[in-house]
Amino acid sequence: MMQNVFTKTLYDLRWTVLAFVVGLLGLAFFIVYIYPSVANAQGNMLGGLDPEAAKALVGNVALAGTPEGYINIQLISFAPLFLAVFLIIVTSAAIAGEDDAKTLGTLLARPVPRWRILSEKALAICLGMLVIVAALTAGAVLGAWIAGVDISLPKLAVAVALTVPFGIWLLGFGLFCSALFGSRMVAALIATGVVVFSYMLNSSTEFVHSLEQYNRFWPFYYYAWGQPMTDPIKWVNVGVLCLAGLIFFALALVAFHRREVSG
Amino acid sequence: MGNQPGQRIDVCARAATRERAEDGVATQAPIESVLITNKLTKNFGSVVAVDHIDLDIRRGEIFGFLGPNGAGKSTTIRMLLGLIRPTSGSASIFGKDMRKYGNEIRRGIGYLPGELALYENLSARQYFEYTAALYGVDNIDFALAISDRLKISDLDASIGSLSQGNKQKVGIVQALLHKPALVILDEPTNALDPLMRHELYEILLLARDEGMTVFFSSHVLAEAERICDRVAIIREGQLIRVGRVDELKETAPKRLLVRFAEPVEPQSFADLAGVTKVGPGKDGRVELMVRENLDEVLRVVTQHQIVDFDAQDLSLEEIFLGYYETEGDASVDLAEALDLEPRELAVEQS
Numbered sequence: 001m002m003q004n005v006f007t008k009t010l011y012d013l014r015w016t017v018l019a020f021v022v023g024l025l026g027l028a029f030f031i032v033y034i035y036p037s038v039a040n041a042q043g044n045m046l047g048g049l050d051p052e053a054a055k056a057l058v059g060n061v062a063l064a065g066t067p068e069g070y071i072n073i074q075l076i077s078f079a080p081l082f083l084a085v086f087l088i089i090v091t092s093a094a095i096a097g098e099d100d101a102k103t104l105g106t107l108l109a110r111p112v113p114r115w116r117i118l119s120e121k122a123l124a125i126c127l128g129m130l131v132i133v134a135a136l137t138a139g140a141v142l143g144a145w146i147a148g149v150d151i152s153l154p155k156l157a158v159a160v161a162l163t164v165p166f167g168i169w170l171l172g173f174g175l176f177c178s179a180l181f182g183s184r185m186v187a188a189l190i191a192t193g194v195v196v197f198s199y200m201l202n203s204s205t206e207f208v209h210s211l212e213q214y215n216r217f218w219p220f221y222y223y224a225w226g227q228p229m230t231d232p233i234k235w236v237n238v239g240v241l242c243l244a245g246l247i248f249f250a251l252a253l254v255a256f257h258r259r260e261v262s263g
Numbered sequence: 264m265g266n267q268p269g270q271r272i273d274v275c276a277r278a279a280t281r282e283r284a285e286d287g288v289a290t291q292a293p294i295e296s297v298l299i300t301n302k303l304t305k306n307f308g309s310v311v312a313v314d315h316i317d318l319d320i321r322r323g324e325i326f327g328f329l330g331p332n333g334a335g336k337s338t339t340i341r342m343l344l345g346l347i348r349p350t351s352g353s354a355s356i357f358g359k360d361m362r363k364y365g366n367e368i369r370r371g372i373g374y375l376p377g378e379l380a381l382y383e384n385l386s387a388r389q390y391f392e393y394t395a396a397l398y399g400v401d402n403i404d405f406a407l408a409i410s411d412r413l414k415i416s417d418l419d420a421s422i423g424s425l426s427q428g429n430k431q432k433v434g435i436v437q438a439l440l441h442k443p444a445l446v447i448l449d450e451p452t453n454a455l456d457p458l459m460r461h462e463l464y465e466i467l468l469l470a471r472d473e474g475m476t477v478f479f480s481s482h483v484l485a486e487a488e489r490i491c492d493r494v495a496i497i498r499e500g501q502l503i504r505v506g507r508v509d510e511l512k513e514t515a516p517k518r519l520l521v522r523f524a525e526p527v528e529p530q531s532f533a534d535l536a537g538v539t540k541v542g543p544g545k546d547g548r549v550e551l552m553v554r555e556n557l558d559e560v561l562r563v564v565t566q567h568q569i570v571d572f573d574a575q576d577l578s579l580e581e582i583f584l585g586y587y588e589t590e591g592d593a594s595v596d597l598a599e600a601l602d603l604e605p606r607e608l609a610v611e612q613s
Contacts (some may be wrong), residue, residue, distance in 0.1 A: 002385075002393040012384065102380030106437075109344045111370035138560040261346040 005107075005117050010125035013090060017076075017128040021088050021135040028139030028160070030073045033147045035067055067151045071140065072226035076159055079136060080166045080223055084195045086132055087125070087167060091174025092188040094121045100184045105261045116255045118256050122175055122249060146252050155229045160223040162233070165241035169219050170195065172248030175197060179256035195219075220243065295477045296557040297322050297445050298343065302352035305338050312338045314500040315352065318443075326426075327491035327508075329583060335500040336480040337377045338357050340449050343478075344374060356445065370398065373438035377449035377480070379431060383423030387415055390422060391440055398441040406440035413462055429453040435463060447475045452486055455493045464490045484580035496583060506573040515582045518575040519560070520544050524568035535560050572608055 002008045095118070098104040107117065137160040141153050173194065177187040198218035205211045215221045222237040297318035305313040313335040320326045330336050341347045343354050345365040354361040356368045382390060391406040410418060416425065422433060426532040431454040438446055448467075452460045456499055467477050469492055479485050487494050495505040504511065516539050527550045529541045537556030544550035548571070555558050 002389060003396045008393055012382075102376070102378055103382060105341065105344075105376050106374065106380070107345050108346055109369060109372070109374040109376075111366045111399070112395070112397055113366050244278075254600075260348065263339065 004120060005112065006120035006124050010127065013124060013128045016090060017131055020082075020124070020132045024082055024219075025110065025135040025139035028075055028136050029143040030139075032071060032140050032149060035070050035144075035149050036147055039067070042068055043090075045220065067144075067149050068226065068229040071144075071151070071156065071159075072229070075227040076163075076214070079152050079160060079163045079194075080220070081199065082136070083129065083132065083163050083167050084170055084192075087129060087170045087174050088188050088191045088195070090125050090128065091171060091207060092178050092184045094125065094175060095178040095259070096187040097178070097184040099182065099262050108261060114256050114259075118175065118179065118253055122171060122252075125175075129171065130164065131165065133164050135159055135238060136163070140183045144175075145178055152220030152229070158228040158233070159224065159226045162228060162238070164225050165245075166219060167240045168245035169241045169248070170245070172245035172252065176248045176252040176255060179252040179259060182262060290462050290561055295321050296358070298354070298356050298478065300343070300352065300354045300407045303339065303342060303354055304351045305335075305342055305347065306350045311347075311500050313342065316497070316500075317503050318495060318502070318505070320476060321474055322444075323471060323474050324492040325467060325477040325479060327487035327494035328478060328497065329482065329484065329487055329494050330480075330497035331482050334497045336497060337449055337455045338478060338500075339497070340374075340377075340447055340478075342445065344369065344372065371444040373441065373443035373446035375434050375438040375446075375448045375451050375611050377453070379434040379453075380421045381430060381433060381437075384421060386419045387419055387425070387429075387436075389417040390433060391437060394437045395440055400441045402440050402442065405442065406436050409436045409439055409466065412466065413459060428456060428459065431455055432459065435466075439466070439470065443475065445478065446470070447478045448557075449480045450482070451479065452481070452483060460486065484578070484583050488578065489578070512576055514555040516540075517552055517557065518577060519551040519564070520571075520573040520575070521551070521564055521569060522546065522548045522571035524570050527567050532560070532563065535563060 041203055042146065044131045095104070099235045108114065137157050140160050141157050143149070144151055144153060144156055170191070174187075177190045179183070181187040181190065201215055201218055202220035202223075203209060205215045219241060222240045224233065224237065227234065275599065296319050298318060300316055300318040300319060302315040303313060304311070304315050308337065315592065316335075316339060320340075328336050328339070340348070340394050342349050343356065345361055348362075357371055359368055361368060382393075385393065386401075390405075391403060391410075395402050403596075405417070410432070413435065415432045415436070422430060425433065431451075435448075435451060438448065454462060455463060464486065467479070471477060479487070479491065491508055493505065493507050494511065496503050506514075527549060529543055529551075532538055532549070532551055533541045535551050535556070537560060538551055539554050540550070540552035542550050551560065551564075
């Protein structure tokens with residue numbers, strides 16, 4: 001059954017992935033399914049807000065008071081954070097966690113190159129992430145379909161699925177932290193700090209425009225924020241996130257190659 | 264002779280291979296040497312954990328690497344496996360440089376870490392299957408045979424639920440299951456009861472007879488004395504002695520315990536050639552450490568009326584302790600008897 005690091009990592013991830021799949025599928029379904037019941041309240045709330053504040057909430061003011069706006073606020077703006085929780089847990093465990101648990105030395109004593117160990121772990125985590133995003137997407141689409149929400153289901157699916165490029169960035173960055181830092185706690189804290197800071201920075205730029213010049217260096221600047229539901233996809237942003245993820249993964253390979261296993 | 268850092272200890276075994284390994288042309292090393300280190304050194308900041316260690320492990324021997332906790336045994340082993348990089352020096356295994364051919368070399372090595380940690384969510388059987396797959400072998404039957412011999416309680420229970428002793432057995436099996444040419448065991452008898460220790464010794468002796476080389480670190484001298492062909496003693500990161508167990512014991516002094524009928528001043532024997540230590544022993548006996556000239560010493564001793572007499576070889580443990588005790592005349596004399604230079608003695612005494 002476990003023939004390599006990839007299958008072993010999948011085996012280790014199975015319960016975590018299952019928990020996120022069940023939780024996020026249910027959550028996405030519930031959020032979208034209750035839209036018809038809360039539609040008026042949502043519209044009234046956004047209508048009373050300053051346009052800048054509404055933009056900060058829904059990303060695109062054109063969405064305010066619409067199913068797209070509701071789904072954007074309630075689901076899509078939080079979706080990368082849900083995904084971040086999963087990715088930070090599993091990437092920090094991948095290398096730093098194994099070192100903490102003292103199993104890394106035994107693993108590295110096997111005749112498997114370090115680059116291959118890290119690549120197989122990354123591939124397994126990526127697969128787990130895709131399954132979770134698929135569940136999130138399925139929950140949202142299913143909720144909209146059953147509740148009869150007036151929205152393009154394919155566009156909704158694409159909007160939710162565009163958490164994947166962000167996930168690829170965090171997969172690379174998380175593995176880099178895990179390979180670089182000595183303990184899982186430190187690796188997780190650094191990754192969490194960067195995600196939270198970037199999220200807050202991106203939200204703040206709607207109110208503090210002077211921060212915009214810094215925002216472009218952080219990942220949430222490139223996150224789609226539900227845009228595909230109304231506008232064409234910005235493939236450049238998708239590419240930037242994926243490329244940054246790959247660069248961090250390459251840095252993770254270097255850090256892991258140079259890593260000394262703790263006593 | 265005394266061994267300064269980097270000085271060669273086991274000259275006969277080292278031959279011309281050292282220079283070849285040093286030049287990175289270790290592939291041409293003689294086949295007899297399975298593992299060679301050349302001035303292997305590891306510093307952690309200002310702390311010198313391993314200091315210019317030269318080792319030469321030969322095919323088919325059980326080599327004991329002896330020293331107390333913190334002496335540098337595990338650090339040396341981790342360098343040999345490529346888990347940490349040496350600060351300087353090199354290691355070659357199977358005639359190949361470890362840093363260049365790490366993965367190829369690791370295919371032929373079995374490893375049991377001193378601080379054993381296993382994947383506790385797996386069963387022992389799953390762990391063996393996974394380990395075998397990473398080595399690219401299908402040796403589950405062999406693993407199960409060793410498990411049976413070591414009496415691992417339940418191969419299908421999660422490792423996390425096993426006792427520490429059973430976990431250690433799982434660790435031993437995973438180190439041996441791919442029938443490695445070299446097995447590196449860091450404190451392998453930790454957590455094993457006496458019966459299982461005996462079983463492990465039997466397995467290692469059998470493995471050696473089949474041509475496997477065993478590199479075995481321990482601070483339990485009795486087990487090294489029992490199964491090792493040669494031992495190295497490491498102290499504060501430096502090798503202070505390498506040799507066959509019987510050689511170490513032969514070159515160590517004999518202990519004579521004599522009870523005389525009348526009181527005899529022990530110091531009256533102190534000037535005899537070959538006597539390295541004299542003093543009062545237990546129960547009114549006189550204790551003499553004699554390295555050579557035993558015939559003459561006995562002639563002088565028997566000039567007195569003797570009530571009781573006993574001659575003892577020192578155990579490996581006593582020899583070992585001779586290198587580690589930093590206070591007391593016994594260690595000094597014992598070290599002198601073991602051919603250490605005065606300069607090295609001074610270092611040890613400091």
